[in-house]
Amino acid sequence: MSRKKQTLGEFIIENQTSFKYTSGELSRLINSIRLAAKVVNHEVNKAGLVDIIGAAGDTNIQGEDQQKLDVYANEKFIQTLTKRNIVCGIASEEEDDFIAINSQDENNQNKYIVLIDPLDGSSNIDVNVSVGTIFSIYRRVTPIGTPVTLEDFLQKGSEQVAAGYIVYGTSTMIVYTTGDGVNGFTLNPAIGTFYLSHPDMQFPVDGKIYSVNEGNYVHFPQGVKNYIKYCQMEEGDRPYTSRYIGSLVSDFHRNMIKGGIYMYPKSSKNSEGKLRLLYECNPMAFLAEQANGKASDGFTRIMEIKPTELHQRVPFLCGSKNMVEKAEEFMQNA
């Protein structure tokens, strides 16, 4: 007889007490992300119908302006996170500055900070390719009941209390960690429930997939070029397979399941790379480490980098441990 699958809601309640700051608030926070994910998923799934029901910039039947999906996702996550009296500050890829939530109110006991990329890889939407949401959660460092400051957001990735992503793919999934391994939940769209489908996810220690935008090859540092050539060389279990979707979440997700490395190095065009430390690299690095993988900028562990700006970019290598270590070796010896 098949065992009943656990829902995300049941999993959150069951695991609440194993979390070191157990107060139920983090569980409520994850729950609010679950809710926003469903709403955004519904909208993302309709993206192909824009020609029929109206493109962004059009006016809908109620006379409201239609929004671009990344703007829509941003609003939905912010609205949902703001309502619950748990979060005191939000930073988003879509907002220049952080948003302080009721932080002038002395009675406000909210202690969590959320950093979010509401719809990453959004250029893929127009062509029906999967996109994702990435989130990262911290406890504030300034006193509760005072206004949040930039200092609350510029914490090292190693201080994260939870992180995860939603992948809007052939199935929609939430994958997250609270520092006790990584679990993945798949949405059953017929009933709007996420089920635990991928318990205790782990990167294979070795892999055979490398994911990088090779269009930038000539602009990459020599160490990265050397590593790419190593991946392509006919020797042992190589050449590796090249797979690049151009949606960080999807490339990461596939590599975690199959074994692989994702790279967005710096280049002569982008001196710091492209990806943002606080809401793209740190949460993925936390997930990677919790899944027995690794993340670095080629020289330093991502989660040890002390951020100096909200929208800071860093070079990013992430994936199966042995592959990341090999790439680091090439970069450090070039």
Ligand code: AHM
């Ligand atoms: P975005 O935040 O503007 O969507 O950019 C992030 C995305 C990642 O998901 C993806 O891996 C990368 O940018 C692709 O960049 P490129 O097209 O330069 O290869």
Ligand code: MG
């Ligand atoms: Mg992004």
